[in-house]
Amino acid sequence: MQETWIDVDGLRTRFLTAGTGGRPVVFVHGGTIGDASAGSSANDFATILKLAGANREAIAVDRIGQGYTDNPLEGDDEGWTMRGSVRHFIAFLEKLGKGPYHLVGHSRGGYVVTRTTLERPDLVESLTIGDSNTVAPGGARNEAIHIRNPHPPGTREAMEFSAKFYYFDPSIKSDGKFETELAILQQPKIKAAIERMGEGGLRARLFLPGLLADREDLFMRLEHQPLARRVLILWAYNDPTAPITMGYELLRLISRHQPRVSMHVVNQSGHSLYRERPAPFFRALNDHLEGCYDGN
Amino acid sequence: MATDVLDMGAARTLDVGGIETRVFDEGEGIPVVLLHGGYPGDPVEIQSAGVWEPVVRELAAHVNVIAIDRLGQGFTGNPSSPADYTVDAIAAHVVETLKKLGKGPCHLVGHDEGAFIAAQIAVDHPDLVRSLVLVTANALTPGSDRRSVVHAHPPRPMQGRHSLRWVLETSCHSRLAVCERWLDEAVAVAATPRHREAVATMQADDRYLRTYVKSWTARRSAIHRVMYEKGLPCPTLVVWGLNDPLAPIANAEYLMELLTPKQRDTELRIYNSAGYYPFREHPSAFSRTVLSFVRDHNGRKDVV
Numbered sequence: 235m236q237e238t239w240i241d242v243d244g245l246r247t248r249f250l251t252a253g254t255g256g257r258p259v260v261f262v263h264g265g266t267i268g269d270a271s272a273g274s275s276a277n278d279f280a281t282i283l284k285l286a287g288a289n290r291e292a293i294a295v296d297r298i299g300q301g302y303t304d305n306p307l308e309g310d311d312e313g314w315t316m317r318g319s320v321r322h323f324i325a326f327l328e329k330l331g332k333g334p335y336h337l338v339g340h341s342r343g344g345y346v347v348t349r350t351t352l353e354r355p356d357l358v359e360s361l362t363i364g365d366s367n368t369v370a371p372g373g374a375r376n377e378a379i380h381i382r383n384p385h386p387p388g389t390r391e392a393m394e395f396s397a398k399f400y401y402f403d404p405s406i407k408s409d410g411k412f413e414t415e416l417a418i419l420q421q422p423k424i425k426a427a428i429e430r431m432g433e434g435g436l437r438a439r440l441f442l443p444g445l446l447a448d449r450e451d452l453f454m455r456l457e458h459q460p461l462a463r464r465v466l467i468l469w470a471y472n473d474p475t476a477p478i479t480m481g482y483e484l485l486r487l488i489s490r491h492q493p494r495v496s497m498h499v500v501n502q503s504g505h506s507l508y509r510e511r512p513a514p515f516f517r518a519l520n521d522h523l524e525g526c527y528d529g530n
Numbered sequence: 531m532a533t534d535v536l537d538m539g540a541a542r543t544l545d546v547g548g549i550e551t552r553v554f555d556e557g558e559g560i561p562v563v564l565l566h567g568g569y570p571g572d573p574v575e576i577q578s579a580g581v582w583e584p585v586v587r588e589l590a591a592h593v594n595v596i597a598i599d600r601l602g603q604g605f606t607g608n609p610s611s612p613a614d615y616t617v618d619a620i621a622a623h624v625v626e627t628l629k630k631l632g633k634g635p636c637h638l639v640g641h642d643e644g645a646f647i648a649a650q651i652a653v654d655h656p657d658l659v660r661s662l663v664l665v666t667a668n669a670l671t672p673g674s675d676r677r678s679v680v681h682a683h684p685p686r687p688m689q690g691r692h693s694l695r696w697v698l699e700t701s702c703h704s705r706l707a708v709c710e711r712w713l714d715e716a717v718a719v720a721a722t723p724r725h726r727e728a729v730a731t732m733q734a735d736d737r738y739l740r741t742y743v744k745s746w747t748a749r750r751s752a753i754h755r756v757m758y759e760k761g762l763p764c765p766t767l768v769v770w771g772l773n774d775p776l777a778p779i780a781n782a783e784y785l786m787e788l789l790t791p792k793q794r795d796t797e798l799r800i801y802n803s804a805g806y807y808p809f810r811e812h813p814s815a816f817s818r819t820v821l822s823f824v825r826d827h828n829g830r831k832d833v834v
Contacts, residue, residue: 471790471798482783489772489802496815499798501790514797517826521818528814530584 242326245304249295250276253287258332260293264341267299268431270387273415275301282508285516298322299427314436315444320349327357334359336523344369355462360526364468367476370484376475388419401504402472460491466522470503538586546627552605554597557590560828561636565644570602571732578604580715584813602728612731616745621650637824639663646670653756656763661827665769668777671785675777689720703773703805761792765827771804
């Protein structure tokens with residue numbers, strides 16, 4: 235696995251790659267810029283990158299203000315919203331210049347790749363959406379878990395508490411993965427982002443209202459317009475924050491105008507299917523990528 | 531007796547305990563058994579191994595595909611006595627056929643009633659089954675299908691070409707999925723004296739309800755108890771068409787609720803623009819899904 239940095243519209247952007255050749259597949263992680271409770275990043279896909287890299291170039295990028303990618307530039311308020319995250323991702327794909335790409339997005343990253351497919355289908359070969367209560371219609375349930383967390387955000391204790399709810403088998407996460415996230419959260423730029431988004435900050439003023447409006451817009455678009463590429467929806471049966479019923483609803487929504495959408499559900503996994511059940515996750519994904527050009 | 535009008539390789543006829551049995555046995559490698567739906571003596575629909583035609587070639591390029599006309603259906607003979615029009619006799623016939631073919635533990639892919647028989651074999655003979663692919667497994671799901679509404683008034687004459695076309699067209703998402711070759715097979719089966727005898731036998735003495743349905747509901751309850759108490763004994767993939775006019779997708783969701791608590795390796799695959807026969811409307815995607823699933827579960831007990 236290789237770590238690379240490139241400049242994307244003035245932001246130092248970090249991505250991981252494994253494998254070479256073929257039509258590249260790009261993985262987009264979840265989480266929210268300036269969220270003190272999780273350090274989501276390209277590292278989340280370490281296991282999957284190795285599997286996917288066996289027969290093609292597999293890429294995972296740190297979204298704007300997350301992982302080791304820079305925070306938005308001074309004066310760029312939109313950079314702190316999901317719209318800004320999509321804009322940065324599209325700019326990253328263009329800068330890389332290897333399109334069209336197979337896009338795979340998890341959770342909030344599922345929104346990024348879905349929006350990219352709507353706005354810039356020319357950059358997209360296929361779309362995969364995993365456990366995303368940001369894209370699926372209905373109510374997310376993350377808050378119900380976070381509100382019960384008695385530990386200060388960003389501590390190991392808080393992460394262990396969350397993992398107990400987010401994972402079907404919490405022991406999966408205990409092996410070194412907390413440390414990766416804690417190291418990310420220790421960076422000064424992440425602390426600055428948390429400060430910017432935190433109490434009285436951009437999260438309540440800009441991020442959440444913007445996301446609300448953009449989701450409504452997305453649902454209306456999908457009611458009337460196709461996602462112009464084949465879609466796979468991958469969902470963990472026991473996801474506590476993006477319940478399986480939301481996945482079924484998303485399938486129904488996309489199915490209206492995209493005949494080539496299918497859904498694959500895997501049992502005994504919480505929110506991070508690609509970490510808890512990497513083998514069936516990758517099997518279903520690989521069938522989708524390899525079958526991208528199938529006729530009947 | 532055996533007809534190989536289909537693009538499935540040469541049909542073989544086996545004598546299985548005195549029952550002439552049509553079998554297709556193509557390709558080499560991992561044994562994958564295809565079990566069609568339906569039941570003996572259905573006066574409306576015709577089901578036989580030919581239903582799998584669009585996927586046999588793709589599967590047989592990589593694995594050993596075995597498609598069997600089940601007892602009292604297709605070009606296989608009827609049960610030896612009226613009392614044997616039961617799911618138990620049908621399942622026993624599949625097991626005997628595989629034994630006769632010299633197959634070891636297999637992956638069973640069943641469609642609706644064929645999925646029921648597959649699950650029944652897995653429960654009764656766990657040593658014979660490596661994994662299950664349950665396609666439109668409505669007969670296995672609690673709750674009812676919509677057949678009695680959708681297929682309430684078939685065009686007459688029943689099981690003529692026109693009527694059979696109507697039955698298939700109203701089962702699929704797109705009528706374009708219904709090709710002439712599929713109908714050729716159905717019409718040929720419907721015309722056999724064997725099938726007419728099965729229809730007559732099932733209708734006499736209310737045998738369909740008193741014998742077949744009785745055996746089916748009793749076994750279904752027993753299988754549900756197994757699912758609930760210890761789970762199905764092998765990895766299980768459920769496959770469904772989102773637009774199924776006969777077996778609503780809600781039944782797939784219901785089946786998942788039953789299967790998931792006790793069988794870790796349970797998965798569900800739903801295809802859009804697919805009705806009751808997802809493998810006919812998305813043959814390539816279906817073949818890929820089955821192939822990768824059986825490869826992952828061919829003897830490995832430790833899949834992550």
